[in-house]
Amino acid sequence: MIQLKNIEKVYRTDTVETQALNNISLQVEKGEFLSIMGPSGCGKSTLLNLMGLLDAPSKGDVIIDSQQTLQLNDRKLAHFRNSKIGFIFQSYHLINDLQVVDNVELPLLYRNSSAKERRTLALEALEKVGLSNRVKHFPTQLSGGQKQRVAIARAIVGKPEIILADEPTGNLDSAMGNEIMNILLELNRIDGTTIVMVTHDPNMAQRTHRLLRLFDGSQVQ
Amino acid sequence: MLKNYFKIAIAVLKRRKFFTFISLFGISLTLTILIVLTAFLDVLTSPAYPDVNRSKELFINRIVLKSNKENYTSQSPASFYFVNNFVSKMKTPEKIAIHTGRNTTNAYQNNKKMEVELMHTNVSFWEVYQFEFVEGKAFNAQDLENAAQVAVISADTRSKYFGEGALALGKYVEANNIKYRVIGVVKSAPATMIYANSDIYLPYTLAKSGLKGTSLMGEYMVTLLARSTADLPLIKEEYSQLLKKVPHPEKNQEILLSYPDSYLESFTREIFGKGEGSGKDRFFLMIGIFVFLFMLLPTINLVNINVSRIMERSSEIGVRKAFGASSSTLVGQFIVENMILTILGGILGVLLSLLVIFVLNSSNLISHMNLTINLTVLGYSLLACLVFGLMSGVYPAWRMSKLNVVTALKANN
Numbered sequence: 248m249i250q251l252k253n254i255e256k257v258y259r260t261d262t263v264e265t266q267a268l269n270n271i272s273l274q275v276e277k278g279e280f281l282s283i284m285g286p287s288g289c290g291k292s293t294l295l296n297l298m299g300l301l302d303a304p305s306k307g308d309v310i311i312d313s314q315q316t317l318q319l320n321d322r323k324l325a326h327f328r329n330s331k332i333g334f335i336f337q338s339y340h341l342i343n344d345l346q347v348v349d350n351v352e353l354p355l356l357y358r359n360s361s362a363k364e365r366r367t368l369a370l371e372a373l374e375k376v377g378l379s380n381r382v383k384h385f386p387t388q389l390s391g392g393q394k395q396r397v398a399i400a401r402a403i404v405g406k407p408e409i410i411l412a413d414e415p416t417g418n419l420d421s422a423m424g425n426e427i428m429n430i431l432l433e434l435n436r437i438d439g440t441t442i443v444m445v446t447h448d449p450n451m452a453q454r455t456h457r458l459l460r461l462f463d464g465s466q467v468q
Numbered sequence: 469m470l471k472n473y474f475k476i477a478i479a480v481l482k483r484r485k486f487f488t489f490i491s492l493f494g495i496s497l498t499l500t501i502l503i504v505l506t507a508f509l510d511v512l513t514s515p516a517y518p519d520v521n522r523s524k525e526l527f528i529n530r531i532v533l534k535s536n537k538e539n540y541t542s543q544s545p546a547s548f549y550f551v552n553n554f555v556s557k558m559k560t561p562e563k564i565a566i567h568t569g570r571n572t573t574n575a576y577q578n579n580k581k582m583e584v585e586l587m588h589t590n591v592s593f594w595e596v597y598q599f600e601f602v603e604g605k606a607f608n609a610q611d612l613e614n615a616a617q618v619a620v621i622s623a624d625t626r627s628k629y630f631g632e633g634a635l636a637l638g639k640y641v642e643a644n645n646i647k648y649r650v651i652g653v654v655k656s657a658p659a660t661m662i663y664a665n666s667d668i669y670l671p672y673t674l675a676k677s678g679l680k681g682t683s684l685m686g687e688y689m690v691t692l693l694a695r696s697t698a699d700l701p702l703i704k705e706e707y708s709q710l711l712k713k714v715p716h717p718e719k720n721q722e723i724l725l726s727y728p729d730s731y732l733e734s735f736t737r738e739i740f741g742k743g744e745g746s747g748k749d750r751f752f753l754m755i756g757i758f759v760f761l762f763m764l765l766p767t768i769n770l771v772n773i774n775v776s777r778i779m780e781r782s783s784e785i786g787v788r789k790a791f792g793a794s795s796s797t798l799v800g801q802f803i804v805e806n807m808i809l810t811i812l813g814g815i816l817g818v819l820l821s822l823l824v825i826f827v828l829n830s831s832n833l834i835s836h837m838n839l840t841i842n843l844t845v846l847g848y849s850l851l852a853c854l855v856f857g858l859m860s861g862v863y864p865a866w867r868m869s870k871l872n873v874v875t876a877l878k879a880n881n
């Protein structure tokens with residue numbers, strides 16, 4: 248499903264050059280639940296961003312669903328992300344000016360679907376994460392766990408084959424974190440969604456199919 | 469999609485109340501000033517009582533005599549001689565109105581002194597200008613020929629002279645120590661009718677001077693009424709041919725210039741005209757430049773506000789991009805948002821203009837002037853709004869859309 252080949256990522260600023268990723272090769276199978284662990288600053292987010300086509304590698308190939316992605320232009324990349332990938336961020340990144348349901352509908356705005364369709368799908372997704380009773384709330388009126396569940400609803404509303412989650416439980420206490428983890432596991436088990444998740448919590452990592460360890464931009468075996 | 473843009477736009481505007489206020493204030497104030505100014509221009513230039521035929525009219529307000537050596541120029545309205553012996557012989561115009569400028573004199577009523585303006589006209593004047601007679605009628609060819617001591621006065625003058633609500637027909641007005649019998653009272657022309665408005669209109673044969681002699685310079689102006697607008701160029705041509713036959717043998721007066729101008733040209737020639745040009749193009753260029761500079765201020769203000777909003781909304785930008793918005797889609801969104809803001813400002817501006825115009829009209833600052841927002845002005849205002857929205861939205865939107873997703877997502881939260 249996701250294939251990385253000899254990935255390098257170098258960040259250049261005026262003063263320093265950071266080698267964030269160093270010769271990473273990796274294959275994630277369809278329906279697999281992969282977790283990534285490693286100390287802070289080792290390149291986990293960078294790796295996830297490359298898989299999500301939010302950033303381009305300095306070297307190497309990113310192949311998703313058998314499609315070479317490097318030569319895609321902005322519009323094609325946007326379309327690709329929209330149809331194939333859902334993101335979940337540590338800090339939720341909900342749009343505070345919009346109601347929960349409008350936040351969830353967001354990915355559908357960028358495809359051809361009617362307002363009615365969007366609403367139906369958004370309510371369905373919210374139902375799945377157990378937030379049917381918070382549809383008209385604004386993000387600021389929700390707890391951290393609820394916000395993250397809205398974010399998950401947004402990530403799954405377009406029924407993507409891949410979900411990329413960057414420390415989705417990082418800001419939550421363990422009870423809430425567990426709830427989120429259960430939702431992700433269920434998504435993977437029932438819908439067969441391929442999930443890649445960055446986490447600091449070994450207990451969470453243990454519940455996934457496979458664990459990838461990073462250290463200083465390199466894979467540790 | 470548009471509905472969603474609208475939702476977020478309103479939410480953002482609500483959240484940033486102060487900036488919203490400043491932007492709306494800037495836009496609506498600018499528009500108000502533009503709308504009121506154009507309304508003024510409109511009332512000054514478009515056909516209106518009593519000059520309803522303006523689109524079929526040409527005006528001769530002055531003649532210019534120059535020496536070959538460019539060291540002597542004089543200009544003034546034409547003489548009666550010029551108007552009577554040459555202009556009134558023209559064949560193409562349907563009617564030729566002749567009148568003097570306004571002369572201010574004193575009038576007395578019961579030993580009370582008041583200032584009134586006199587204008588001497590011919591009979592065609594009353595056919596070219598469509599005055600509405602509230603009493604009596606205009607003087608006719610007979611009156612003119614006999615130099616009958618008759619006058620047409622304006623309704624305002626009637627009130628001033630005879631008292632509010634009094635009738636004037638057959639009564640006498642005394643001006644310049646001469647008594648004139650009132651044979652007609654017309655609804656007053658607005659002060660903005662620069663050529664046709666006066667307090668008292670007299671047959672030109674009553675003029676004490678200016679009727680004799682062969683000097684070309686005098687105090688007469690001409691309004692040529694064409695049968696149709698198609699005749700206007702023909703009239704201009706006939707007039708230029710006619711000029712060639714006018715003798716001006718005096719030394720230093722070798723060149724005689726005069727043009728029948730459209731109403732607007734008759735002003736722009738005064739202010740901007742050079743040589744043969746009427747100055748109309750320069751006039752519109754100046755207006756264009758003025759409007760552009762005038763609109764630049766609120767636009768720059770909006771651009772600033774929008775750019776400063778970029779960082780604040782970077783999380784939103786990042787999320788939208790991550791979930792499939794392309795850069796061009798985002799540009800579209802932000803431009804639409806900005807349009808919504810400027811259109812709101814536009815609506816406010818139109819409302820504010822209506823208020824200002826209402827106040828101006830009811831304050832009677834300029835007598836009988838009736839400013840209106842006409843559809844053309846409204847159309848241009850809306851166009852100005854769109855231009856506003858685009859000018860102030862495009863650059864910030866472009867900046868926003870170029871934001872790198874990862875950076876955008878990192879910037880806050």
Ligand SMILES: Nc1ncnc2c1ncn2[C@@H]1O[C@H](COP(=O)(O)OP(=O)(O)O)[C@@H](O)[C@H]1O
Pocket residue numbers: 258259260265266267285286287288289290291292293294
């Ligand atoms: N935009 C950037 N510019 C420069 N350096 C960056 C940028 N993003 C990340 N880095 C650097 O790359 C390394 C990996 O970052 P990241 O992938 O965010 O680590 P992690 O998610 O594992 O904590 C870090 O050293 C970080 O400082």
Ligand SMILES: [Mg+2]
Pocket residue numbers: 291292293413
């Ligand atoms: Mg990270």
